[in-house]
Amino acid sequence: MPARLRFWRCFPASAASSSSASWPLATGRSFRLHSRLTTRRSIPRNIPQPHPHSCRQIRVPRVPQGTRAHPSPLSQHHPQPQPVALVPSIADMSESNTTSRPTRVRIAPSPTGDPHVGTAYIGLLNYVFAKQRGGQFILRIEDTDRTRFVSTSEQMIFDALKWVGLTWDEGPDVGGPFGPYRQSERTAIYREHVEILLANGTAYRSFETAEELEAMRQQQIAAKTPPRYNGAARHLSQEQIDAYLAEGRPYTVRLKVPLEGSTTFRDELRGDITFEHTNVDDQVLMKSDGFPTYHLANVVDDHLMGITDVIRAEEWISSTPKHILLYKAFGWEMPKFWHMPLLRNADKSKISKRKNPVSLNFYRDSGYLAPAVLNYLGLMGGGMPQLTEQEIVSRGINTKETDIFTLPEMLEKYDFARISLGGPVFDLVKLKWLNGEYLRKLSPEAFFSAMRETIFSDAYLQSIIPLVQARLETLGQIGDLADFLFRDNVMPPENVWLPKKRESAETLAFVGEQLTALEAATWDKDSIEGELKKLGEAKGWSVKENFMLLRAIVSGSATSPPLVESMVVFGKARTLDRMRRFLAFQKLPKRN
RNA sequence: GGCGAUAUGGUGUAACUGGUUAACACGUCGCCCUCUCAAGGCGAAGAGUUCGGGUUCGAGCCCCGAUAUCGCUACCA
Structure with missing residues (x-):
């Protein structure tokens, strides 16, 4: 079993359950993970019992091993009927505060231009995650930034996702019980929620202009101090605030991050991650134009839409503490967080259009086949089990077939516990090879159709x-x-x-x-x-x-x-x- | 700079609870097939697992410390 998670295993099981409740309690690296293994199930035989006095760092599997080549005692002793089979219910194995809600995940692309491969990548992962658990996959449009808004973008996102073969259960176009699914249509909701925060003292109004903030930033940079909002508006008197409001002065609403302490959250792929509050900015939650920022909108919507698992790109790790703080400020149940490694350019930087074709339209228009693109995306970061040497020999199958699989096969075998955390380089060369494999397998009739539907339409x-x-x-x-x-x-x-x-x-x-x-x-x-x-x-x-x-x-x-x-x-x-x-x-x- | 994450051939991934010469795919190179080019077949080179210590009979897997890379550091997402 590859050991992917380190944690300190020096707490008795009983200590585990209490840790997640209080805030801002700087927990040790693994109360909760520990509890994951010790609650609701007998402890697997192959994992050492916690010893009250031993405090040795060991590695444990992130997820029960049910889908691995060697079934764990867990899955042997507790066969669980599953909707679609597979990763025997991570939710089931989790800490007890998760009241086994039905799995609901989402992607939340921003309509700022061409549909992005990263959207398809995260979309695929979310889709697979949801379908493996008989859950829902939701599409939400994050159009709160009106300065970057591109009107044609939303439709292109729909089209591109449909092209690659992902379908969503709820979304702006298909509707659903938790709509609207377009954030620009939910501004009233955000406003109400901001009032809650303002009322309970977890957020405050800030009246600085963008220019003032920029000047402050420059000063801080010049002084080599971390550029961060200084929290001045925290100390505004009620009279002052009322006066500003009366004169109609524009303002933003900021999160009141505790001055001391820290926030720890569990990333399901990495373990506990802790941020000191001194390193967390008083993030703007509501812009002066009345639109929320991502941070507010995302938390409010995820909660209202019943999202159980937030599967998003790694770039969000740094702002997750703000989201945790928001959940706590509202007193809401937390989703689980899964931060996926970022797709990279050949030079390992975050994938970008200047160094790589990132528009899904490009792949579609250039004659890549959707299943090949999806297949390639599925290769990024691992996740699909590889054949062992013995299997290759005994079954005599062509080894390259390991890299070739369909969406249904992914639903069957993809294992989130297998995901490797290094940022995978999006390699056009291998994608083209894969696409070629798909093309060659087509019947002449199908090949002809593919041609006629694209390059010779x-x-x-x-x-x-x-x-x-x-x-x-x-x-x-x-x-x-x-x-x-x-x-x-x-x-x-x-x-x-x-x-x-x-x-x-x-x-x-x-x-x-x-x-x-x-x-x-x-x-x-x-x-x-x-x-x-x-x-x-x-x-x-x-x-x-x-x-x-x-x-x-x-x-x-x-x-x-x-x-x-x-x-x-x-x-x-x-x-x-x-x-x-x-x-x-x-x-x-x-x-x- | 600060904070966080990550680290196995050029690229994507393997390597069961530490156990023989680190595996597979892409790419590269060579040979075969062949009118050419692909495809296909056969073969080769390429990492000693970022580095340095430590634990151990034995470390890619455990511990400690470095380093590098990436991300975040906006009234963008």
């Missing part, structure tokens, strides 16, 4: 007709003119892309700016053209230079159908990817 072909019809003398010439709309690797030679009167460095810099401009653009002819011309004017690039450069990058050639229309047809995700690939290629060290 009627809709795609029809969108191309206006670009080529006037320019052809025979139908057979279409490939001469529009090959770049059907190709993956397009890379113009330097004599094609480099303008006569420009240096390569300034040109590449300009491409970078084109890219930035286009990333922000709505994907239609006028917007694209407008953005490009605006940029060209600002930077002193003629329309001709500007467009010819981009034409070279997008089409690989100096002649092509109308550029902007071609880009519209080709799609935002793929066009931008082509530009990024161009830049990446040019930055590669050249031979000679």
Whole structure:
């Protein structure tokens, strides 16, 4: 059994149950985990009994071993009927304060642009988690940031998730008993809850302007002290507050984090994690525009929607104490937290569009098959049991098949206890190999259908007709003119892309700016053209230079159908990817 | 800088409660097949498990200490 969790095993079992109740009690590393193993079940034989005097750090399995190759005594002695089989109910094994609520999980994407692979990744994990336990998978739209809101984004998220094959039981489009599922439609709810916090003294109003806060931040940075809100507004007198309110001064509401002590929570994959309160900021809960921040909205909604397990990316670990504090401030039952490792670029940084295609639209439009994408995502972070050597030999199966599995197989075998915590690099090379495997297994008929539904769909072909019809003398010439709309690797030679009167460095810099401009653009002819011309004017690039450069990058050639229309047809995700690939290629060290 | 998390070949993962030459897949290289390229078959190189101590007959798994990487450090999520 791989030991993935360390904890101090020096507390008698009886001490365990009380720890989670009080706050802010800095618990030792593992009261609760300990209790997980000792309550409601007999202690597994293979785990040493706690000894009152021994305080040795040992490793224990995070989760009962029922699905492992070697069934634990637990699962042997206590066969449990399960909805879909599998990970014998982590909930069952958990501490007794969890009143076996039905499993409900959620993903909460933010509609700020193209649907993200990370959303599909976390979505997949949540989906599998829920379905393995006969629970519900909920989709909630976190659109509380109106400055980053993109109106087309929500629909794209729906479409992308459906494309990969994930379906949700409740959501903005399908409804459900705990709606609305769009946070912008829940502002009244948040306001009510803020009042509760204000009333019970766990939050306070803060009247500083954004500028004042920024100035404070700069000062703190200059003084090399941690940039943090100084809590000044905590000390405002009631008269002062009333006066400010009377004059209609805008304010935010902040969480009143205890000045002393610490908060400990259990991450189901890592064990207990403790944060000193001196390191937890008085987080803004309600912005001056009346919208909540993620922290408030997420806690309120998770509670109201009956979420039992919060499965989200690792980047949230640092703010989890704030969420814990909020649950406690409201007096609510806590969900369990599972922080998944972050998908990474090749350089190990958090996956980002500049270094990796992250738009699900890109994968869909480029002809990746949804099951392959899902399969690949399932490979990230482990989770699927690997065949042992003996199994490979005895069953004589092709070893690469271990890496190939379907969603139903994941439901059957995926084991959250197996997840490895190192951030996995999202490797396009292996994804392509996997996709190729899927493609080859298709029947010719299915392959044909796949082609006709994507790269050669009627809709795609029809969108191309206006670009080529006037320019052809025979139908057979279409490939001469529009090959770049059907190709993956397009890379113009330097004599094609480099303008006569420009240096390569300034040109590449300009491409970078084109890219930035286009990333922000709505994907239609006028917007694209407008953005490009605006940029060209600002930077002193003629329309001709500007467009010819981009034409070279997008089409690989100096002649092509109308550029902007071609880009519209080709799609935002793929066009931008082509530009990024161009830049990446040019930055590669050249031979000679 | 502060706080937190993480650490097995280039990449993704294995390695049962510490037990023989650290396994599988992708990638790379070579050979075979073949009109070419893929696919397929066969084979090879590539890590001694971030580093340093310790415990032990024995450590990737346990302990201590470093280091590195990533994340957070917003009226973004």
